[in-house]
Amino acid sequence: MISETILVTGACGQLGTEIVTELRKRYGSSSVIATDVVRPTHQGLLDGPFELLDITNQAQLVALLSKYRVTQLYHLAAILSAKGEQDPKLAWHVNFTGYIAVLDAAVAYGKIAKLYFPSSIAVFGNDTPKQNTPQQTVTDANTVYGISKFAGERFSAYYYKHHGLDIRSLRYPGIISHSTMPGGGTTDYAVHIYHEAVLKGRYTSFLSADTYLPMMYMPDALKATFALMDAEAIQITERGSYNLGAMSFCPEDVAKAIRVHIPEFEIDYAPDSRQQIADTWPQSIDDSVARADWGWKPDYDLSAMTADMLHHVRERYLVTV
Ligand code: NAD
Ligand code: SER
Numbered sequence: 001m002i003s004e005t006i007l008v009t010g011a012c013g014q015l016g017t018e019i020v021t022e023l024r025k026r027y028g029s030s031s032v033i034a035t036d037v038v039r040p041t042h043q044g045l046l047d048g049p050f051e052l053l054d055i056t057n058q059a060q061l062v063a064l065l066s067k068y069r070v071t072q073l074y075h076l077a078a079i080l081s082a083k084g085e086q087d088p089k090l091a092w093h094v095n096f097t098g099y100i101a102v103l104d105a106a107v108a109y110g111k112i113a114k115l116y117f118p119s120s121i122a123v124f125g126n127d128t129p130k131q132n133t134p135q136q137t138v139t140d141a142n143t144v145y146g147i148s149k150f151a152g153e154r155f156s157a158y159y160y161k162h163h164g165l166d167i168r169s170l171r172y173p174g175i176i177s178h179s180t181m182p183g184g185g186t187t188d189y190a191v192h193i194y195h196e197a198v199l200k201g202r203y204t205s206f207l208s209a210d211t212y213l214p215m216m217y218m219p220d221a222l223k224a225t226f227a228l229m230d231a232e233a234i235q236i237t238e239r240g241s242y243n244l245g246a247m248s249f250c251p252e253d254v255a256k257a258i259r260v261h262i263p264e265f266e267i268d269y270a271p272d273s274r275q276q277i278a279d280t281w282p283q284s285i286d287d288s289v290a291r292a293d294w295g296w297k298p299d300y301d302l303s304a305m306t307a308d309m310l311h312h313v314r315e316r317y318l319v320t321v
Contacts, residue, residue: 005031007070009055009102010077012036014191015118015172015221017044017180019074022222024048033068036077042180056093058101058108065109072229074116075102081122082274083184084145095148103155107163116229119153119171119241121214122146122186125280133282135243135289142280153240160239168228169241173214173285175221176305178312186277190215190254193267194309197258198317202266206274209252209267212283216246217300217308224296231294238289245285246298247305257306 004027010016011034021044023032029048037054040046051064055077064070077098084091099117106112124133125140141147149171156167174187181195182188189205190213196203207213216224224244228236249257255267290296300308 003031004071005033005068006072006074007033007035007064007068008074008076009035009053010075011045011050012038012040012042013076014177014180014182015175015218016076017042018177018218018222019076019225020045020048022226023074026226033064033070035064044179055098056101058105061102061105062108065105065112069111070109071111072114072116073102073106073112075099076118078118079145080183080185081120081143081145081277082186082188084148085143085273085277088144091144092148095145096151099148099152100155103159103163103165106165107159113166114229115165115167116225117152117156117167117169117241118225119149119169120146121171121173121281121285122277123150123153123171123241124282128282130283132284132286133243134286135238143277156241157239166233167239168231168236170224170228170244170290171241171285172221172244173216173246175216175218176309177218177221178309178316179218186274186281187213187215189251190249193251193254193258194306194313197262197265198310198313201262201264202268203255205251205267205269206272207251207278208269208271208275210250211275211278212248212250213278214245214248214282214285216244216298217305220246220298220300223299224290227294227296228290235294237293242290242293242296243285243287244290244296245287247301248284249302253302254306257302258310260303261307261310
């Protein structure tokens with residue numbers, strides 16, 4: 001086993017829970033320090049060290065990095081797109097001011113070999129090409145979340161250049177998973193729909209039937225994250241953030257995929273304020289730079305993901321078929 005000590009911020013979230021679990025499998029439970037502003041409840045986070053940490057508290061973060069002799073940092077804490085629009089100042093404070101605190105803590109501590117910062121398709125906006133959105137293109141983000149993520153991307157490149165921090169980043173599409181519920185994003189419908197399909201046999205979507213967005217199943221998100229973090233530094237040509245794609249679908253497509261397993265499943269549509277956010281985002285992503293640089297290739301399409309999601313969600317609610 002490689003000797004690393006890894007601190008994860010925002011560990012109790014949808015991605016954090018699974019990234020911590022996977023890191024603990026790879027490096028050992030005691031070598032992965034989970035941190036968050038809330039205490040963990042998920043079983044996967046209870047078998048190793050946990051510290052309460054608000055990422056805007058730079059001094060406390062430096063103290064934790066020193067206490068545990070941390071060598072890698074996964075900075076996942078954030079306020080997602082829809083939640084961020086309800087309190088834009090909080091979203092900026094956590095997502096941008098908080099990220100600067102993390103970067104400055106890493107520089108002050110001086111022993112972080114690699115730092116992971118997730119960005120998002122939310123960096124794109126109305127004037128971005130919607131189909132096969134290129135790596136380098138217009139980034140006219142419309143939400144505070146998207147603006148803060150794009151600023152974070154540029155600060156990642158800046159701290160790489162000026163402080164030599166080996167920061168690596170992916171622009172995740174909407175992530176679908178069954179272990180933890182999503183934390184307030186525009187793509188959350190694509191998780192909720194599976195739970196409601198199993199529990200109620202019907203779902204009301206907050207995005208319209210034909211709203212296409214780039215999406216990815218959690219196992220592919222984990223695969224991409226670790227492939228990027230395991231790559232040699234020389235392979236990383238993008239020091240802002242890599243475009244990352246897997247599949248593109250709309251709510252009606254998911255409903256059809258669910259009906260293969262639950263023929264009586266019903267869906268209706270009541271678009272809310274999240275529709276306006278979704279309308280500014282890409283529909284599909286060109287991730288050829290990630291593919292060329294460090295060999296990215298997804299495993300799951302909508303039909304494979306749907307079969308796996310329904311299996312796990314049924315297991316969670318102990319529904320037998
Ligand atoms: P989430 O909302 O599920 O989890 C975020 C976590 O951050 C929560 O546990 C929350 O308690 C914590 N947090 C909030 N404020 C904090 C603070 N001040 N200090 C410390 N912790 C704080 O989000 P997620 O889906 O797990 O996303 C993880 C990262 O991936 C985020 O940076 C997000 O922007 C990015 N991302 C996620 C998706 C997705 O679809 N899930 C897509 C693109 C990018
Ligand atoms: N899934 C995220 C959101 O909807 C995208 O970053 O906010």
